[in-house]
Amino acid sequence: MSSAPARPYGSRAAALLMLMLPVALYLLVFVYPLSSVVTLSVDNSALSGRFDNLSALGPDATPDGEAAALLADLGTMEKKQLGEVARMLNQQRSGFRSLIMSTGKEAEAIAPTMAGLVAFDARWAEPGYWAIIRENAAPITWKHYQRALGITLAEDGSLASGEDLYLRVMGRTLVITLQVTILTLLVGYPLAYAAAHGSAGVSTFVLAVVLLSFWTSILVRTTAWVVLLQTNGLVNTVLVGLGLVAEPVQLIFNRFGALLAMTHVLLPFAILPMLNVMRTIPASQADASRSLGAGPVETFLRVYFPQTLRGVAVGGGTVFILSLGFYVTPALTGGPEDQMLAWFIADFVNKTLNWGMAAALSVLLLAMVAVLVALAGLARWATARRKVEAA
Amino acid sequence: MRHTRSMTISALAIICAAGPAIARDFTIAAWGGNYQDAQRAAYFEPFAAAQGLTLLETTYLGGLAELKAMGDTGNVTWDLVMMGGTDAQLACDEGLLEEIDWEALGGGGELLPEAVQECAVGNVVIGNGFAYNASAFPEAPKDWADFFDLEKFPGKRGMTNNPTMNLEYALMADGVPPAEVYAVLSTPEGVDRAFAKLDTIKAELQLWEAGSQPVEWLVAGNVGLSTAYNGRIISAKKEGKPLEFVWNNHVYNMDVWAIPKDSPFKEQSVEFLKIANDAAAQVKFSERMPYGPTNTGATAMMPPDVVANLPMGDNIATALAYSDAFWIENYDALKERWSSWIVQ
Numbered sequence: 071m072s073s074a075p076a077r078p079y080g081s082r083a084a085a086l087l088m089l090m091l092p093v094a095l096y097l098l099v100f101v102y103p104l105s106s107v108v109t110l111s112v113d114n115s116a117l118s119g120r121f122d123n124l125s126a127l128g129p130d131a132t133p134d135g136e137a138a139a140l141l142a143d144l145g146t147m148e149k150k151q152l153g154e155v156a157r158m159l160n161q162q163r164s165g166f167r168s169l170i171m172s173t174g175k176e177a178e179a180i181a182p183t184m185a186g187l188v189a190f191d192a193r194w195a196e197p198g199y200w201a202i203i204r205e206n207a208a209p210i211t212w213k214h215y216q217r218a219l220g221i222t223l224a225e226d227g228s229l230a231s232g233e234d235l236y237l238r239v240m241g242r243t244l245v246i247t248l249q250v251t252i253l254t255l256l257v258g259y260p261l262a263y264a265a266a267h268g269s270a271g272v273s274t275f276v277l278a279v280v281l282l283s284f285w286t287s288i289l290v291r292t293t294a295w296v297v298l299l300q301t302n303g304l305v306n307t308v309l310v311g312l313g314l315v316a317e318p319v320q321l322i323f324n325r326f327g328a329l330l331a332m333t334h335v336l337l338p339f340a341i342l343p344m345l346n347v348m349r350t351i352p353a354s355q356a357d358a359s360r361s362l363g364a365g366p367v368e369t370f371l372r373v374y375f376p377q378t379l380r381g382v383a384v385g386g387g388t389v390f391i392l393s394l395g396f397y398v399t400p401a402l403t404g405g406p407e408d409q410m411l412a413w414f415i416a417d418f419v420n421k422t423l424n425w426g427m428a429a430a431l432s433v434l435l436l437a438m439v440a441v442l443v444a445l446a447g448l449a450r451w452a453t454a455r456r457k458v459e460a461a
Numbered sequence: 462m463r464h465t466r467s468m469t470i471s472a473l474a475i476i477c478a479a480g481p482a483i484a485r486d487f488t489i490a491a492w493g494g495n496y497q498d499a500q501r502a503a504y505f506e507p508f509a510a511a512q513g514l515t516l517l518e519t520t521y522l523g524g525l526a527e528l529k530a531m532g533d534t535g536n537v538t539w540d541l542v543m544m545g546g547t548d549a550q551l552a553c554d555e556g557l558l559e560e561i562d563w564e565a566l567g568g569g570g571e572l573l574p575e576a577v578q579e580c581a582v583g584n585v586v587i588g589n590g591f592a593y594n595a596s597a598f599p600e601a602p603k604d605w606a607d608f609f610d611l612e613k614f615p616g617k618r619g620m621t622n623n624p625t626m627n628l629e630y631a632l633m634a635d636g637v638p639p640a641e642v643y644a645v646l647s648t649p650e651g652v653d654r655a656f657a658k659l660d661t662i663k664a665e666l667q668l669w670e671a672g673s674q675p676v677e678w679l680v681a682g683n684v685g686l687s688t689a690y691n692g693r694i695i696s697a698k699k700e701g702k703p704l705e706f707v708w709n710n711h712v713y714n715m716d717v718w719a720i721p722k723d724s725p726f727k728e729q730s731v732e733f734l735k736i737a738n739d740a741a742a743q744v745k746f747s748e749r750m751p752y753g754p755t756n757t758g759a760t761a762m763m764p765p766d767v768v769a770n771l772p773m774g775d776n777i778a779t780a781l782a783y784s785d786a787f788w789i790e791n792y793d794a795l796k797e798r799w800s801s802w803i804v805q
Binding site for chain 2: 148149150152153154156157160161163164165167168171233235238239242300301302303323401402405406407409414419420421422423424
């Protein structure tokens with residue numbers, strides 16, 4: 071400690087490296103799961119690796135050769151592997167499970183010919199089952215993306231449209247997310263303004279309310295809305311009591327309830343960045359604008375508002391990204407038509423162990439964000455260019 | 462691809478190794494709530510006392526994700542888990558559960574035949590039907606046709622966001638006798654018929670996730686009628702809520718005990734299962750939580766007012782036994798059809 075460092079630059083480099091370590095660690099922690107999710111969405115090795123004999127066959131294999139190879143593959147599987155293979159194949163066709171399980175258990179007793187297989191279970195005569203097995207002999211698969219995007223491959227390899235369930239859910243997720251973003255900005259902007267420029271009392275009150283709800287658990291806030299808005303809840307009791315409505319109104323378990331609860335939950339994320347930006351705008355600017363003859367509306371629109379756009383963009387962007395991944399709040403306050411994509415991802419992960427499908431949907435959600443961010447960037451670049459040209 | 466997986470596993474292994482190396486306590490995962498409270502009184506406490514061990518409890522929410530993670534990483538954190546019969550069969554096929562040593566349990570002759578499974582011990586019989594708030598309608602709804610009758614019984618309809626049981630209910634409402642439900646549902650026309658029936662209440666559908674929601678919704682008047690577990694409704698009724706459960710054509714299924722693969726407490730788990738299979742202990746459970754026993758000797762030991770609230774005896778005269786086999790085979794495809802129908 072007492073002696074001066076012999077190589078000051080060396081120790082500085084070491085210090086720099088030490089400082090960079092958290093960044094590297096952060097990148098690893100961020101990039102690694104992301105890449106494994108992408109991998110998971112196309113990885114089919116858990117299935118293709120189980121059919122070595124079948125995938126070794128050439129395109130000119132006879133049906134008997136295929137039958138023998140299939141039985142050899144099924145016969146070498148452990149019970150656990152058989153169960154996994156059966157589960158994954160059943161995700162593509164109902165009934166595949168029992169076919170694989172029963173054939174696998176008896177693999178050694180079945181005559182290794184197509185006739186033998188069909189005699190054991192007539193379903194093996196259907197080409198559909200064989201097509202699915204062949205499709206899964208490749209270690210890379212696009213089946214999850216095909217299912218997610220509603221594309222089916224016809225027998226001749228041409229594209230056809232299939233069940234578009236996930237596309238519809240994705241579209242709806244985007245619509246709900248945009249609605250929530252716009253609502254939080256519309257409600258948040260005046261509140262942030264009040265907190266930034268109001269009297270000390272108003273400012274403290276607004277901030278306290280915002281922060282208090284920020285620190286309350288999402289689940290608690292969501293449940294509170296259920297209690298308030300339900301058929302015989304507080305709001306309906308008041309409405310009916312005042313004679314404003316004759317019958318209780320359906321305020322929750324529909325899109326209205328979902329939007330209201332999500333907007334409330336996400337409001338702090340919109341208010342805080344806008345508030346930060348608004349606080350940096352000196353009041354003297356407004357005075358200057360007024361003294362130069364602009365009315366309050368013009369002052370707001372031409373002097374104040376453009377300067378707050380940075381905060382609006384950060385707040386809106388944060389709310390947008392956060393609400394894309396929401397599922398507890400819409401599940402508890404929305405109707406059947408308001409479940410978002412994240413709900414389906416969670417269901418695939420937890421309930422059906424279809425991690426490939428969950429990964430494909432996650433990647434698509436990510437791609438959706440990337441496209442929107444790119445579009446926003448493009449719009450900014452275009453405006454900046456126009457300004458340069460105008461100047 | 463395999464490289465990624467082995468990296469994941471080694472990363473997890475490092476994390477696990479970094480944790481405390483001391484042996485953990487015996488851990489039971491079950492469904493939580495009143496259900497687990499009743500199990501604690503009837504099974505957990507006598508077991509912990511007899512074995513002289515500390516018992517940890519945790520909550521399991523269905524699905525195979527936790528068991529799969531335990532199997533893949535080798536870090537087995539549960540020693541017993543209470544699961545639905547379908548999940549137990551799936552987990553068994555994938556080698557995620559220990560096989561049950563029925564010899565050590567005395568053969569299981571005292572249990573219902575369906576309770577004796579390869580990797581699981583059936584322990585609880587659950588009634589799945591629908592319930593109503595007695596103060597809401599002048600005339601009581603009595604069958605599934607009433608559940609689907611929006612004119613006679615106006616109001617929202619609570620259901621789970623799942624095809625399981627709901628398709629069975631729809632077919633029974635459409636006049637299919639319980640004995641033929643699965644035969645009809647095995648045909649594409651039968652599935653269409655079930656969805657056509659569900660279409661008639663689609664506009665009024667309100668989906669529940671947790672078993673406590675139907676109770677809250679019925680009490681608050683958010684829904685007119687809701688599907689529900691008999692246990693939740695009857696427990697609420699005992700607390701003075703004006704709810705009634707409709708036994709007619711209900712669907713009963715079984716919850717089972719299973720031992721996660723490579724649990725370090727296998728011997729103790731066998732001792733636990735002996736207690737769980739005991740008729741007197743099952744009576745004790747059913748008195749606290751109105752679900753049925755799997756020990757056939759338990760029925761005779763129960764007072765009639767307890768039996769009246771359980772999925773057994775007269776209550777299951779018109780009931781349908783839930784088919785784990787049907788749903789194991791058809792869940793994926795029907796779930797997608799269901800989701801697609803919901804999203805429309």
